[in-house]
Amino acid sequence: MVEGQVYPLLRWIVLLPLFAAAVHGVSLGWLRQPLSRTATIALSCGAPILSFVLAFVSLIRLATLPPDARFLTDTLFTWIGAGSFSADAAFLFDPLSAVMTLVVTGVGSLIHVYSVGYMDDDHRDDRGFQRFFCFLNLFLFSMLALVLGDNLLLMFLGWEGVGLCSYLLIGFWYADRWNAYAGSKAFIVNRIGDVGFLIGIFLLFWALAGVDAATVNFRELAVALPQIADQTVTLPSWLGGASWKLTTLIGICFFLGAVGKSAQIPLYVWLPDAMAGPTPVSALIHAATMVTAGVYMVCRMSFLYAEAPGASALIAWTGLATAVLAAAIAIAQTDIKKVLAYSTVSQLGFMFVAAGCGAYSAAIFHVVTHAFFKALLFLGSGAVILAMHHEQDTDKMGGLRQLIPWTHRWFAIGVLAIAGFPGMSGFFSKDEILLSAWLAHGVPGHRALYAIALVTAGVTAFYMFRLHFRTFLGESRVAPELRARVHEPNRWILAPLAVLGVLSVVGGWIGPSAALNPIPGVDPAQSNSLANFLAPSLASTHHEVAFATERWLAALAVAVAGAGALLAAWLYLWRPGLPARLREAIAPVHRLVANKLYVDEAYDALFVRPLVVVSENVLYRGVDAGLIDRVAVNGSANLVRGLASGVLRHFQSGLAQGYLVVMLIGTILVAFMVMG
C-alpha cells in the first residue's frame, strides 16, 4: 500500500471550529458570561474562514503529489485499540475529502458571515446570538470530522454529531412547540437510518474478519474488499431465506443510513419540516452540507458499491423516485422555504441517481454545484423573509423586484443555475448525471431512468421559475402597510449572496465534461478536471461515449428545462388568472399534491400513532407502572415490610444478654461445624 504523506496541518481544519464552539460553550453554559457581539463574530466567523484557508493550503500540497500517492494523513492518537483491531482519531485528506472540505468550509464561512446579518434581527432571546454561533461552529466541526475521518467509526462520530447539531438548530427557537417538534422529528427519523449505517459497519467488519482483514480504515477497506466480493449469504428463513451477495447486503445497509441523512424515500419527511430552523441553518445544514453526507458516504464506499450492482440499482431508482416525488410536491407549495426544501430533496435524489449509476464523480460534482446555487437560493429566500418581516408565504409576495432589486438579481441567478441554463453550474453537473443514467447499462431499465430524470429536470425548472415569478415578478400581493417597510437587507447578507452568485455562475467550470469543453491536445478521458482529480479516491467507472451523443443529450436537457421555464412564465406571468382556474379544474389532484400526498398523515397513522398507543398502554401503563413500579419495586418493599413487622420484629427483645445467648449458641454451632 502506498504511504500517504503525514501532514499535521489537517487537525487544525477540524479542531478550529471545535475550539470556537468550546469557547462559546464555556462562556455561555459555565461562566454564564456572554461574549461581546464583536468577539462572538470574530471567533465564530474566524474559525471557519481559517479552516478554509488551511484546507486550501492542504489542497495545494495535495496537488503537488503524484496522483497515485495523492493523499495526506494526520493521526492524533489511537482512539480504540483492542487486540489487532484499532481505530485512530486520524484524518485523511484525499481528493474526495479535499473537495468536500473546501465546500463545507467555503460555503460554511459564507453562511457564518450571512448569519451575522440574519440573526442580528432576532431579539427573541438576548443570548440567542451567541448560542446560535456555538451550535453552528459545533456543526462545522462534526461535518469536518465526518468528511475528513479516515475510518468508518470517526465518520460515524461526525455523522451523529451533525445530526445532533441539526436537531439543536432546527429547534433553535424552542419556545415555539412546533419548532421543537420538527427538531425531534428530524432526529428520530435520522436515527432509523443510522441503525442501517451501524449494521452496515458491523456486517462489513464481520465479513472482513472472516478473511482475517478486519479493519474500519477506508484505505485498508478498499484494499481488502475484493477478498469478500464474491461471498454470498443466505438469509434466515423468517427473512425469506434468499441467497444474497454479501456486498449488496452491506451496501443496502449503508444506503439506509444515507437515506436517513440525505432525505430520500421513505425517510425524506424530516427535511421539509426542518425548515422550522433559522434560514442560514436551512442553507448550511439542510441544503449545502449535511444532507449531502449520504452522497459523500456512498462515494467514499464506492469500492463497495462497484462490487454491489443490486445495491447500486436500488440507489439509482430510490434516488429517481425521490427526485420525482419531491419535484411533484414542490409544484404546489406556496411557502418559499418549503419549495426550496422539496427542491433540495429532489436534487439529492439526482445525486443518488448518479451514484447508483456508478458516476461517483458526477454525484460529487452535483454536490458541489448544488451547494453553491442552493445555498444562494436559501440565503436569498432568507433575505426575502427578512425584508418581508418574517413572512414566508409567496401568496403574499409578488412584485418584490422593485423593492429588493439586489436580492432579486442573485435569486434569479440561483434559479437559472438550478434550472440548468447553459454555461452555469447546474447545467454541467445535471448534464453529467443525465449522461450517467443514459450510460448505466448495469442498472435495470436505465433508459427509463434517463427519460424520467430528464422530465424531472424539466419539472425542476418549472417549479423554480414558478417560485421566482410568484415572489419577485407579477402583481404585488404584499399587504399595503407591510409594503412601506420592505427594505433591502444589509451588507452582511448581500456580500455572501454576491460570492455565491458568482460561484453559481462559474462553479460548473471546475469539471465540464470533454464533450462540452473540448481542450485541444488533451485526451478526452483526462480533460474533465474534477473527475480526473477525484479518480484516485473513487471506483473507476469510465464509459466511452461519442461527443455527438453527449451534445445531443445536453441540448435535449436544455430544451426540456427551457420548456419548463416557459410553461412557468406562461402560467404565472402571461396568464395570471390561469393557475387558479387550472387549480379548480383538477381540485382533487391539487389538494393531494398541496398536502404533500398525505405522506406525513400516513406515517402518523401507520407508525407514530400505533407506537404512541403501545408505549402509553402497554409499555408505560403495563410494563413500567404495572410490572416494574407496582410488582417489582413496591411489591418487594411491601414483602419485606410485611415479613419484618409481622414476624421478624418479635426476635428483637432489646436485652443485651438475650443477644449474647443467641451469639453463644451460634458460636457453638459454628465450632461444631468446623470440627465435625
Next chain:
Amino acid sequence: MLVEKAVALSAILFVLGTLGALTRRNLIVILMSIELMLNAVNLALVAFSRQWGDLAGHVFVLMVIVVAAAEVAVGLGIVIALFRNRESVNVEDSSLLKW
C-alpha cells in the same frame, strides 16, 4: 499432664465467665466476667504454647492482654456515661433497641 490440668482449669474459668456474663444484671460484673473469659483463653493459649514449643501462643496472649486493657477502658467509660444518664448499671434498664 500439666497441659490437661491447665486446659481443664481454663475450661472451668471460661464457663464460669460465660455464666456470669449471661446471668448477672450488673454491667460491671458482666465486664468482670468477660475479663474472666479472656483470661481463661489466655491460660489455654500459654498452656498449648508450652506443649508445642511454639511462641506464637505467647505473642497472642500479650496481644489479648493489650486489647483487654483497652476494652476495659472503653467499657468502663461507657458504664460511667450510662450511669450519668440513667442512674443505673442494670442491663435490663437499657433495652431501647427492642421493637
